[in-house]
Amino acid sequence: MARSKTILWIVLVAQFMVVLDSTIVTVALPSIGSGLNFDSQLQLQWVINAYILLFGGFLLFGGRAGDLLGRQRLLVIGLLLFGVSSAVNGFAQNPETLIFGRAVQGLGGALISPAVLSIIIVTFGGVRERAKALGVFSAVTASGSAAGMLAGGVLTEWFDWRAIFLVNLPIAALAIFAALRFIPNSKHATEGRTRMDLPGAVTITAGLMLLVYGVVNAAEWGWGSGKVWLLLGAAAALIVVFLVIESVSKQPLVRLGIFKVRALTSANVAMVLMTGGMFVMMFFPTLYLAQVKGYSPIEVGLAYLPWPVAMAVAGTVAQKIIAKAGPKPALWIGLLILAAGLFHLSLLDADSSYAGGVLPGMLLTAIGAGFAWAAMFLVASVGVRPEESGLASGLINTSQQLGSAIGLATLSSVAAAYTLDLLDSGVEANEALVRGFDRGFMIGGIILLVSTAVVIAGIRSSDGRHVAGPDQEAGSEQVPVINLEPALGD
The missing domain is CATH 1.20.1250.20 (MFS general substrate transporter like domains)
Known part of the structure; x- marks a missing residue:
């Protein structure tokens, strides 16, 4: 011991x-x-x-x-x-x-x-x-x-x-x-003798990097640019190559048949959308507090402290809800609270205070994330064979990371493009910057609503209510393992 x-x-x-x-x-x-x-x-x-x-x-x-x-x-x-x-x-x-x-x-x-x-x-x-x-x-x-x-x-x-x-x-x-x-x-x-699927890992990573790079530069080059569509086309081709590799590989990185499990597929789609919409919380408020409000680095750090604390507390409450009603209620309620937090942040202006403008939205998104994460990982393992539990865990974690990257790239691109348009029309610099953030927050909230719809339509109330681990004996106490790690780059 x-x-x-x-x-x-x-x-x-x-x-x-x-x-x-x-x-x-x-x-x-x-x-x-x-x-x-x-x-x-x-x-x-x-x-x-x-x-x-x-x-x-x-x-x-x-x-x-x-x-x-x-x-x-x-x-x-x-x-x-x-x-x-x-x-x-x-x-x-x-x-x-x-x-x-x-x-x-x-x-x-x-x-x-x-x-x-x-x-x-x-x-x-x-x-x-x-x-x-x-x-x-x-x-x-x-x-x-x-x-x-x-x-x-x-x-x-x-x-x-x-x-x-x-x-x-x-x-x-x-x-x-x-x-x-x-x-x-x-x-x-x-x-x-386990063979590592290096071609699969390289093709999917390269494809997603080209995808994000194209989205990021679309704000500068324009969505009609040939360079943007060349990058997006190359990204799509690499992703198709990845799918072909996985379909013929004897030991694939991802066994494609696993996506026939409805709860797992719905959870992964919802996770991509959730992190894609909410990850601006790790970027826009930092720039707002530092560049618009003039906060020092240590003041920005202190301003962010309520986020992980509130998320941890909400995760504890969510565990109790999940034990009584299953993960679906905690999941869709959490996503709605997350969306409400982003919609609140979309009301920021250059004169907003931390207490009245940033903090309420920060707390709402933290509470929503605490509820949703506690349930998402549990649902993602429903109906999966015990020998593929590791693959299911890897998929939901990968969806978390990739949703974060693509969402941040897309929403940052949208915010930056809107800010440039406002500057060209004569709007003051700080006001233009904040209104760009606001647009990003608003679209992020809408994406969270779409994620909620995926959960409501694709996940049954019974999914995840009785999930036993592969090593759990019949009749023993059920202890579901839930990953509460947030999408912060790792």
Whole structure:
């Protein structure tokens, strides 16, 4: 038991670092933009999107790699990539270097995250012990998000934005040493010779990157530009190639037949829409508070603290609702609250106060996210064969990351284009910027309403009410495992 606890805390240190890094970057974005002379808001968002795209694109690949290489080895490789890329980011001298480093960080995170969860599952075999371990995992994730908001402000204001990346180096080094010393390199006992689907991972990641790149640049080039449609066409071709690869591969990254499970498919569509609409919460308010209201980095960090706290509290309440009524009510109620929060934020103007303008919308979106996340991951596992539970988990996590990236790219593009139109018509700079944000928030809220409709139409009230784990004995107490990790770049 003592060794199990040691292993748990080692992987939790790795998880804390990944979550800390995602939110720590959010608060430092304005300082990064000015420090490296980013050309525009559209270019700056790639600091987030480069991470998310590689993380989401290689998340399923990372889970498969653990079967071949072993979970400890996968964790160590991910930590090495994360640590080295953090050093590259900390010493970057131009936007291109930083964006490249963030992409490599995303790849590292895509190896670390499935390794952490796999190690916890194989280390704690009993239902109760595993539930407790995953409960600690969720608590560390939530605390890492909150700590990142505050640490990002403190490090940026007291030192420099580079410190937010360099702080990862000692954490990664400690985690690597401890993993090599205490964690066995276990592999999947029944997989035999597992082949990694590298062509599938590369084609889907490249296709989605081209898709987002085309959407991002559409604001500057125009939607009628040949370059935009060339990028979108290439993205579509790569996605088709991915589907062909998966259909003929003996060991595909994604078995396409799994999408015949109605609840799983509905949950993944709803997740893409949910994160696509809500992820502007990690971008627009930061720029609003820093550029329009003149907040310092530490003030931005403190302003964001209610978000992860409210989300964690709402997630606890949602668990009780799910236990009594199943996940569907918590899910659609949460999505509606999320939409209400974004609609409230769409009313911001340059003179709005934090208490009256930003905070109510922030709390509503946090409460809605807490309700929806607690239910979404549970529904995504309904009707899935036990041997494909890992694939189902990977799919919903991938939908989370990709929805975030594509949604942020699209809504940032729309906001920037509207702001440019207003500036050309003579509107004052701050007012034009805020009205661009408002349009992004409004469209995000509409997307959340569409996600709600998908949940209501595609998920039955009975889905997820009685979900037993694959190792759960008949008659034993049911302890559903629910991932409460937010979509913050990882």
